[in-house]
Amino acid sequence: MAEIVTVEKALWALCVLLTAGLFALLLYRKNHRVYPFLFTYVLITLMQNPVLFATYRVWGFDSPASTNIAWGVQGLVVAARALAVAEICRRVMGMYRGIWALAWRMLLVIAGLVLLYSWAVARPRWQAAILNSDRGIELAIAGVIVMVFLFAQHYEIQVAPADRYLAIGFLLFSCFTVLNNTLLEGWLERYETLWNLFGTLAFMASLLIWIWAVRETQEEGSLQPEMLSGVAYCTLAPEINFRLKTLNEQLGKLWYSEAKKH
């Protein structure tokens, strides 16, 4: 147990260093203008450490004040992370106005549904309420990232490598947090030390991915594509759908008629 605590402390220090490195890199490469919400998230994460350090020093580890401050700051970090993810979603799809208008509404609905699901299937214990909330939000973030990339895949939208790596970092961290919190809920007593250790490791891995993503200066705003008139879509979309439907029916007839013969 003592070794785990020592390793965890060392990893924690390394995490602080990496976060500071990411913060400096964002500034140095002027990527803070490109990713203002990511920059804010990194800044809040960086500030989280001295705040927690001071809190524990003043009130001790087990005091209610420390717990409230720690979870309050954590809430702020999670909110900043959600905004940073929203920023990536906008960078991926924002330039396509029509699709983006559809996508962000869908993403909000999906995030809401995931949150509801997460609450519905969790154990109804008030002690686990914070864990459930944290897990629900992380699951919603992961769901949103996956949906955005499914949208990009469906509409064949090119995603900048930096955005892709940032999204991968956020997704892995969110997924890992969900699993980690689920394990903690299952084995609260035995898993507590390992929970911190694995959480730190996951965050460190994400930090490395993010550092890789912003190692070069990114373009502030990509070129806006020339948009078609609204009439074009209204004319063509139903026409194409009708043709595709007829084609499907033909293929269906072919299949069913041949299937009936056998």
Add this chain to the structure above:
Amino acid sequence: MSLFFYLFFGLVGLLLVLFAWSVRNLGKRGKTIADAGALEECGRGHVVHLPQIRQALAETDYSYLSQKAPAFVSRRIRQERRRVALAYLSALRADFQSLLRMAKIIARLSPEVVALHEFERLRLTVAFAWRYQMVRLQLGAGLMPIPRLDGLSDLVSGLSVRMETAMNELGERAVLAAEMASSFDGRGSDVA
């Protein structure tokens, strides 16, 4: 171990699989509206060979050969015809996909899209993919006789032509809109 425990693990696993699937071709992408013409050409390519394919699949040819040629030749011809039917089915799918791609480009470049149309197209795409795979599997496994594909190819061909006409109309409209915009700009500056 409770069910909820596995539910979260399953969900995370599903999310990771979906994400891996969605980023698999992102690096290769980068095609824009400029590729639309090339796509259209690609889509039309298969339909051009329709008369030859019809000839290859003609029932009369097969009946004649079955009567005249030995059994092994007849069997071989049957395999060849099946291969042709499969290849043609793949080509039809390519046509379908290129037209679908055109629809996606139009949606991507439209200032507004209607959710209903988009979901409908997604549903149709899934349905087509499913049916196509079923027909292909059955045909490949020899469980299905060689089908009549004339109706399908005519339909795709018709759609290609309509799309081409529509895209030409779009181009003309765009030029007209640009001219109108420039004339409005000119009038605006005069007034100012």
